[in-house]
Amino acid sequence: MTLSDKKKIEAYRESGVPYSEIAEILSLSLNTVKSYCKRHNLGGRRERTAENILLCKQCGEGVPQTPHRKAKIFCSDKCRMAWWNAHPKDVQRKSEQIFICTVCGGSFSAYASAKQKFCSRKCYGISKGAVIHER
Numbered sequence: 001m002t003l004s005d006k007k008k009i010e011a012y013r014e015s016g017v018p019y020s021e022i023a024e025i026l027s028l029s030l031n032t033v034k035s036y037c038k039r040h041n042l043g044g045r046r047e048r049t050a051e052n053i054l055l056c057k058q059c060g061e062g063v064p065q066t067p068h069r070k071a072k073i074f075c076s077d078k079c080r081m082a083w084w085n086a087h088p089k090d091v092q093r094k095s096e097q098i099f100i101c102t103v104c105g106g107s108f109s110a111y112a113s114a115k116q117k118f119c120s121r122k123c124y125g126i127s128k129g130a131v132i133h134e135r
Contacts, residue, residue, distance in 0.1 A: 001032060008055050009033060013042040017054065025057055025073055027090055058083040103127050 005026055012022045019037065023030040037043050054063050054071060058079035063072045074080040084091050095112045103123035110116045118124040 001028065001036065004060060006036065008060050009036055010040070010042060011055055011060075013037055015054070025054070027087065 019033045023033045056075040057073045061075045063075045097112045101119035102117045103126050106119050108119040
């Protein structure tokens with residue numbers, strides 16, 4: 001856990017965010033968040049503050065929330081894209097499917113698209129009759 005994560009946990013707890021939400025937002029274990037809070041006297045139930053502001057997952061700035069709407073976890077598109085690029089394994093790609101390459105017969109995953117036929121540029125080149133030189 002980084003120093004930045006520790007500061008974010010403290011800020012979230014002060015604004016009344018439960019352990020489970022903090023763990024999800026910061027991509028940490030629930031038990032890690034709980035034990036840190038208990039060691040630093042941030043435990044117990046807390047009421048959410050009137051401002052209802054969460055911190056951005058990427059930069060830690062406040063993200064104002066709209067009542068009766070899904071919680072925003074990023075302050076801007078720039079932060080959202082930066083976080084996605086830094087955490088590709090954490091982004092759920094629901095439309096990703098498994099395909100079979102028409103040249104080599106190997107399986108590969110890609111977004112659902114009927115146009116996807118090849119697992120690599122090499123197989124695409126072979127299908128077009130191009131000569132492929134190994135490096």
